[in-house]
Amino acid sequence: MLYRQRLAWGALALLLAATVGVAQEPIRPDPVRSGRDFQAPETRAMQDDDGANPGMLWVARGRALWDEAVGAARRSCASCHGRADETMRGVAAQYPRVDPSSGRLLNLELRIQQCRGERQDAPVPRFESDELLALTAYVAHQSRGMPVAVSVDGAARPFFDAGRAAYFQRIGQLNLACTHCHDANWGRMLRGDRLSQGHGNAYPAYRLDWQAVGSLQRRLRFCNTGVRAEPHPFGAAEYVALELYLAWRAKGLTVESPAVRR
Amino acid sequence: MRGLDQQSLLGRRALLAGAAAGLAWPVLRVRPVAATPASAKAAMDEILKGREPTPGRVKLDIPVLADNGNSVPMSVRVASPMTASDRVRSIHVFADGNPLPVVGHFHLGPRAAKAEIATRIRLATTQTVVALAVMADRSVWSDALRVEIVLSACLDD
């Protein structure tokens, strides 16, 4: 325990020292590296093998849900979208994306909730429910291996700017921004974790700590409480904008969902 | 939605942990009372029934430094031709630092091709894992491995 505490103090000192001279510029990490590279070999092996990756259970459930007729009109996702491996290929790589009709920035979860609620006339699945995670993982999985490619221009620009500002904003009692850990210190150890560059291309991902699949926002809430800042509620506009900035930063990486993380 | 409740609980704990350690990251975890090696021995005795296990023939494979105690890959391989008369009947795995010492009993039936199983296990803390193999001739062979856990599994969160 003493050893742990000393490590913690050391890590904090290291972070604060590193804050000097961090530019407030929208920089991309160079070279860009997936969070997978910072995982233990066993964890990487688990992600790489579909027969061993527990995240594939959520994908399989999502595949079943895709064809299930629900709601007043007894429509399934397939009734409108047909085969997911054709119509959803590459979609997740472009999210978050501005919904032209409402002008809102939607991540994949919000988009699926919208289809469930408005187009299927069915109950909207809650954030982090198995149903929403399974559908999201299934749709995201159709883009696995495809490069992350979001639009940050036009209607998306104000959201991108907000996300970027949030990324560099110091928050919480520890007064740290995302950039202090994920730009200035990636590759270093923080307690039991090796800090990655903080990309979102893994999600929805299976985390050993969660013993389940969870969303990118669940991960972001952890990063907030870690610096003793109040997390936003799931689906908050602040997080969706941050997701857009993260996707822009992840240029050069491919969608890995469902990845496996510690 | 137990996962989320758990998370907010972690949030509160994190605050306490942070006050003690100066950093709220990550959470301090509470460990359940570990099985005493005596209870591990009692659990093994149920299989051994007075026999002495001989070290050898069994190969237990686990990363000696496991990243997360919630899910540690483990495999057990036993040197055996797996013929009708010369084969492994069962494999038994124990963890002496877990709240319950038995991890699992694996019975290999007539259609098992190899004396081998792999799974993922929970290890509450740094401890010794033991594998026993019971042969068709009733002899028992064993292997043991000390496994260090980087951060304990949250068995009691």
Next chain:
Amino acid sequence: MAQALVKIQAQAKRGEAVEVRALIQHPMETGFRRDDMGKPIARDIIREFVCTYAGEEVLRAELQPAIAANPFLVFHVLATESGEVAFRWTDDKGVVQSESARLTVS
């Protein structure tokens, strides 16, 4: 019950050792945890997994809370004749989940 996934090749040569990987979605609740209100969370685990092939047992596993959530098992079937490989998981509440696959042996 839950979502299960089994990976096994469809064809094999007689005498071949065929690898099986079986995954099932299950929290494997240990019975040692407490909820937000401090109440113990009841144990809920898959206590038994059985695989049979052409009616005969390949593996019978008695699982304990020390098996990780979403239990994963790898083992080998001895290909002897064309037949059904059946998988059965039973949890603490007695709920049974079954899957099967056909193995063609030449």
